[in-house]
Every structure is written in structure tokens, then in C-alpha cells.
Amino acid sequence: MPEEKNTTKTKDELGKLLSKDEQLVKIPSVGDLITGRVLSVSKNEVRLDIEGMTTGIVRSAELFNDLEEYKNMKEGDEAEATILELDNENGEMELSFRAAGEIKTWETLQKAVKEKKIVKGVVKEANKGGLVVKILSVDAFLPVSQLSGEHYPKVHGGDRGKILEKLKRLINQEISVKIMSISKQDENIIVSEKEAAYEMQNEVIAQFKLGEVVEGIITAITDFGAFVKIDKKIIGDEKKEEAVNPAEGLIHISEIAWQKIENLKHHLKEGQRIKAKIINVDGVKIFLSIKQLSINxxxxxxxxxxxxxxxxxxxxxxxxxxxxxxxxxxxxxxxxxxxxxxxxxxxxxxxxxxxxxxxxxxxxxxxxxxxxxxxxxxxxxxxAKQKEEEKETKKGKKKEAEKEAKEDEKKE
Missing domain, CATH: 2.40.50.140 (Nucleic acid-binding proteins)
Known part of the structure; x- marks a missing residue:
């Protein structure tokens, strides 16, 4: 009889242990995010060891190269994947990096907004309103008004067709932007290159001082002036040239020459290399003058x-x-x-x-x-002399009348 009691006691303890283990072990379901260790990596598939329970497979359509951790994966790395099927035709767990990657992408972008970070993206499309920029795996919209000075389409007369032409030249270019608003629910992201440039330009602007002579290339001509990509400074009386981190400057039409200019294109052209003097630095804006390099x-x-x-x-x-x-x-x-x-x-x-x-x-x-x-x-x-004399006479009579009026007031 004591033997039976011991057996019953052992069974009870085992039952409790099994019950406790079931509470500790979460049974995975389709749609769950699961972590595994990489067993092998090929062009078309990646195999993961899922906590010693089973092998998971990620096939080509579900691979995800937009995040660095998935792009450069190697044997032994840990990786997160979303469960598509618990048991496929080969008895393996069917997984997706794409679904997991998209979740991580939105988390990364939301973190960038919170930390006010600058992110990089590639221009995919251009329309009259702005650019579609791919950031990681998500499309964001960059309005024309939020382009940096370097990329803003400066078109003489504001011709919309020419503006779109210039925007299309940016397709496939990598640019830096700041996320201004983000909504995962609406899958809507608005970005600004201008804000990112403003932040980065602070360091660039620190290179320049009021009164310095700089050299650069004219990048655009508008009704009100010319934009210049500054790439050199002229130092000292020896006029030694010093390379600088490129910055944009503006020469207002009134600072091109001492005489009045009717048409800028008669004096300057895009691609022309010029020298100019820094006459003002306002925030991240550099204002230049060509005329002040010559005698007034x-x-x-x-x-x-x-x-x-x-x-x-x-x-x-x-x-x-x-x-x-x-x-x-x-x-x-x-x-x-x-x-x-x-x-x-x-x-x-x-x-x-x-x-x-x-x-x-x-x-x-x-x-x-x-x-x-x-x-x-x-x-x-x-x-002219007669008119001037008449003008002076009128002034004199007016003063005399005012004087007499004041004297009359005193008498009263």
C-alpha cells in the first residue's frame, strides 16, 4: 500500500510540473511574431531554428531587404519573423520577414519622429505637387514647398511644365529628410527636405563669415536673383583658394551690378563660375554680392x-x-x-x-x-532752376504763414 501512495504522489507532482510548463510555454499561432536562429541563407530562402521545436522557412516572396538586419543576415544571427502557417507541405513552419519587417519599419519611423532624427530616402516619382520618396519600405510624400534650396525647382516665370521637368531629374536620387507627420493607420507620411537641410546647414554655415570672398557655380537664375553653389573661399591678400563643404548662396538682382539690371540672363548664365562677397548671413541663408567686389x-x-x-x-x-x-x-x-x-x-x-x-x-x-x-x-x-526757386518760395511762404499763425495764437 505505501508503494501505491508514493506512485500517486509522484503522478500529482508530475501533473503540477506539466501544468506549470504549459503556462510558461506559449503555443505559437498564425500571425504571431516569433524569434529564431538562422540556420542557412540563400538567394531564395532563409531557414530558422525555432527554439529547438521546429524549423521555419522564409521563401523569396517573403524576404525583406529594406531593413539592414534582414539585408545582411548570416548563419547564427537571431531574426524575427511572422508566422504564416504552423505546418507547411514539408512539415516546416512557414514564415515571413516582410510582414515582420513592415512592423519594424513603422516602429523605426515613429521612433525617428519622436527623436527628431534625419532619415534617408530615394525619390521614386515626381508630380506637380512634389515627390514620392521611399523610406525603408514605405512611401512618403515630399511637397515642393518642403524641398531644400538645392533641389527647389527655380524656374524663370514659374512655368509648371519646366518645374515638373526639374523635379523628374531627382528620380532615383537619395535625399535626407525629416518626418513632419506620420499615420500608420492611413499609411500617410509627410516629409521635409528643407527642415533636414536647415539642421545640417547650421554646421556648413559656420564655415563662413561676413565680408569673406567666395567662389561657386550659378545653379539657377530667377526673376529676383541668382542661386550659387559655393565650393571655395578666397583667403587673404594672397587670394589663396580653400575648398569648403558646399553651401547655397543667393545674389539678389540688385547686387549683380551697380547699374540697374532689367534681365539677369543678359549678365549671368547657369553653370557660370563666379566670385562674390558675403554681405549677410541670416540663419542658414547666405546673401552674396558681385558688385561689392568692384569700386562703387x-x-x-x-x-x-x-x-x-x-x-x-x-x-x-x-x-x-x-x-x-x-x-x-x-x-x-x-x-x-x-x-x-x-x-x-x-x-x-x-x-x-x-x-x-x-x-x-x-x-x-x-x-x-x-x-x-x-x-x-x-x-x-x-x-529746373526756376522750378527749384518756385519750390523754395512756396516753402518760405508756408513757414511765414505758420509763424504768423503761432503769433496770433499767443496774442489771443
Whole structure:
């Protein structure tokens, strides 16, 4: 009888142990994420040892090369996979890296948003609104407004067809972006290259100082100026060239030359190498000037010209309000329509045309605002003096009236 009691006791203990083990061991199900050790890797399949229980297989359609851990897998590595079938036709567990990889991808991207990290992606498509960028295995949208200065389609006149052409040139290029918004549920990601560039540019901008001379290539010409890819600095009086990490600068149209420019493309062209001076650094924006590398001709103008003097000038433009006259290489003046003829001309081209050279009288000079007033009328100077005298007389009468009004107030 004691023997029977011992046997019963042993069975009870074994039952308890088995019950405890069942609680510890989770029976895998289809759709679960499971970890295994890599047994073999080939081009078309990967085999995993699943905790000594069984062998799992990942076939070609379910392989996933968008994450580094799956792309460079080798024997002995641990890997996570999603269960597709518990028991396939060969008695193996059918697995997928793709499903597991996509889960990991979204987790990686959400972590990048949380940590405000810059991520890399490859441009897949271009449309008028922006670019489709593949980040790991997920498509994200990059609006045109969020492109960096380097890639923003700077098109003269804003032609949409040409803008799309420039965007298409970016297809297959790798770019750095920051994730601005993410929704796994809607499978929607919006990214910004501009924000990523802003962050990276802070280090690049630190290379430059106000007043330095730089060299670079013109990358785009717009209505308001020219963009330059800066790649060199000119150091010291010896004008030694020093390579720098490329940065973008802008030359405003007013900083191209001392004279007024009507059409930038007559002065600069894309691909042209130029030198310019840094005149402002605002955040990550570098503003350049070509004209400030030369002597300001307006400083010398007051010694070269004077009111009442006659000067030969070439007509460079005919406007409805008058003529733009080139006095020398860097100085231009305006002959207003009222100063071109004793009679009112119905058509300015009856008086002069572009390329004509004529003798003008200098009526006025405003060196500070870069203006010279010219006239073709013989009595122009006398008229100008008379108008000035009339203006001064009116000012004097006004002051006298104000003075008398104040005195009357005191008497009251």
C-alpha cells in the first residue's frame, strides 16, 4: 500500500510540473511574431531554428531587404519573423520577414519622429505637387514647398511644365529628410527636405563669415536673383583658394551690378563660375554680392559729373516714362519724357532709339540713391532752376504763414 501512495504522489507532482510548463510555454499561432536562429541563407530562402521545436522557412516572396538586419543576415544571427502557417507541405513552419519587417519599419519611423532624427530616402516619382520618396519600405510624400534650396525647382516665370521637368531629374536620387507627420493607420507620411537641410546647414554655415570672398557655380537664375553653389573661399591678400563643404548662396538682382539690371540672363548664365562677397548671413541663408567686389562708381560720380554739365550718353532702353541712358560702363541716368523735346512727342521712338548716342544736360544728381536726371532740352537747366526757386518760395511762404499763425495764437 505505501508503494501505491508514493506512485500517486509522484503522478500529482508530475501533473503540477506539466501544468506549470504549459503556462510558461506559449503555443505559437498564425500571425504571431516569433524569434529564431538562422540556420542557412540563400538567394531564395532563409531557414530558422525555432527554439529547438521546429524549423521555419522564409521563401523569396517573403524576404525583406529594406531593413539592414534582414539585408545582411548570416548563419547564427537571431531574426524575427511572422508566422504564416504552423505546418507547411514539408512539415516546416512557414514564415515571413516582410510582414515582420513592415512592423519594424513603422516602429523605426515613429521612433525617428519622436527623436527628431534625419532619415534617408530615394525619390521614386515626381508630380506637380512634389515627390514620392521611399523610406525603408514605405512611401512618403515630399511637397515642393518642403524641398531644400538645392533641389527647389527655380524656374524663370514659374512655368509648371519646366518645374515638373526639374523635379523628374531627382528620380532615383537619395535625399535626407525629416518626418513632419506620420499615420500608420492611413499609411500617410509627410516629409521635409528643407527642415533636414536647415539642421545640417547650421554646421556648413559656420564655415563662413561676413565680408569673406567666395567662389561657386550659378545653379539657377530667377526673376529676383541668382542661386550659387559655393565650393571655395578666397583667403587673404594672397587670394589663396580653400575648398569648403558646399553651401547655397543667393545674389539678389540688385547686387549683380551697380547699374540697374532689367534681365539677369543678359549678365549671368547657369553653370557660370563666379566670385562674390558675403554681405549677410541670416540663419542658414547666405546673401552674396558681385558688385561689392568692384569700386562703387557712384562714389566717383560726384567728382566726374556736375549739374549743368553736358555728357554724351547711349540710350539703352526706351520706357513709356522716358529713356535710360548709359553714361559710362557702370553709371546710368534717366531722361524723363518731359525732358526730351520742346513739343509733346506722341511716340518716344520718334525722338530716340536704343543704341543712339546723344548729348544730354545733367539736371540733377542724387548720389545716395544712385540717380542722375538728364535732359535733351536746351533750356532744361534754366527750367529746373526756376522750378527749384518756385519750390523754395512756396516753402518760405508756408513757414511765414505758420509763424504768423503761432503769433496770433499767443496774442489771443
Amino acid at each position: 562708381p557712384w562714389v566717383e560720380a560726384k567728382d566726374k559729373y556736375s549739374i549743368g554739365q553736358t555728357a554724351i550718353g547711349e540710350i539703352v532702353k526706351v520706357n513709356p516714362y522716358g529713356l535710360i541712358i548709359k553714361l559710362d560702363e557702370d553709371l546710368q541716368g534717366l531722361a524723363h519724357i518731359s525732358q526730351l523735346s520742346e513739343k509733346n512727342a506722341a511716340n518716344l521712338r520718334e525722338i530716340a532709339k536704343v543704341g543712339d548716342k546723344k548729348e544730354f544736360i545733367i539736371l540733377s544728381m542724387d548720389i545716395e540713391n544712385h540717380r542722375i536726371g538728364l535732359s535733351l532740352k536746351e533750356d532744361a537747366l534754366a527750367e
